[in-house]
Ligand code: ADP
């Protein structure tokens with residue numbers, strides 16, 4: 001069944017200063033994620049408590065350690081991430097850019113959103129607002145992402161090798177991926193689409209740890225899968241290990257996936273952590289820190305006890321987040337209070353982090369979704385900036401912001417993105 005992707009009827013107002021701020025900090029975040037991925041001690045130390053409480057993070061971490069012990073075969077690294085923000089409305093009504101999270105694996109909608117500005121431009125013209133239509137910014141993340149993949153493919157250095165998109169068993173968001181794929185074909189780079197199951201059945205490594213699928217050498221593995229426990233059975237874990245051990249450029253490698261965990265995000269907000277990870281980058285550190293909301297550890301100990309008590313007393317000021325990706329996992333309000341009360345004296349508490357709740361100013365819009373009734377809703381938006389970088393050995397050879405994504409949802413949904421059926425695609429109208 002083919003449905004149109006959900007979208008807002010009208011573009012949503014976004015303060016231009018915050019939009020520019022989000023673009024200006026993206027290269028910093030690229031460098032930060034890359035630095036974390038190379039810092040074994042930091043990941044080990046930061047994730048120690050999470051690994052005890054969360055089996056999924058523990059399994060990823062074990063692969064990370066195994067690959068490091070064997071010695072990395074991979075020498076070219078490609079990161080495609082998306083840093084997401086909401087516009088927090090302060091007491092005086094001034095909006096501030098606050099980061100929700102950085103997605104370091106399978107960050108999606110770069111493809112589909114390359115088309116949304118044209119849709120909204122058309123709608124505005126039909127409404128007789130050509131002047132406004134001409135002010136919508138062009139946006140083409142699919143090209144930016146493909147340029148990163150193409151660079152990694154080129155540096156891998158085998159003309160006949162292919163790019164492998166690792167996709168889900170049941171793929172609902174295929175057209176988003178095709179936009180990126182087509183950009184690669186346009187550059188004469190061959191793309192294959194495979195699942196973990198295919199890798200388990202037909203993947204192999206040669207003596208130099210070159211990865212082969214059906215006898216075809218793979219230069220780049222682009223994961224659009226593998227970020228939630230449900231993506232894995234025992235065979236899929238074995239397939240993941242095979243990919244990670246290989247010399248192919250993984251986007252992301254497992255260390256970069258771990259760099260995107262909620263626990264790492266919380267640790268980054270501690271005073272001094274950014275400075276230690278990026279020594280000498282004073283301005284970059286200040287730019288990044290300016291976007292951080294309050295984040296708190298629930299690790300066993302005094303600090304965690306205090307935060308748990310605070311959140312139970314005033315749950316509407318916080319979001320409780322497990323170490324999961326993909327939307328729909330966070331807890332809010334009364335539910336947050338109940339869950340936290342239940343686990344407050346148990347080590348299970350450490351599989352969550354706490355975050356200050358961001359409160360944006362709602363605006364009215366129509367959310368258009370296949371087979372859903374049309375109604376005007378009070379909405380809030382989340383802005384994402386795509387980051388792309390390539391590193392060869394120790395040298396960064398590409399570091400870019402590759403475009404943006406605006407997603408909008410009705411305020412009654414606390415959580416969930418486009419894939420979760422809650423948010424819809426939007427276009428920023430800068431004000
Ligand atoms: P996931 O990895 O599941 O996408 P996120 O941290 O992005 O987790 O949270 C999912 C959604 O929950 C976000 O898209 C946002 O709508 C909402 N959300 C997350 N953190 C906050 C917060 N601190 N304040 C308000 N809403 C939040």
Ligand code: MG
Pocket residue numbers: 084100101326327417
């Ligand atoms: Mg998210």
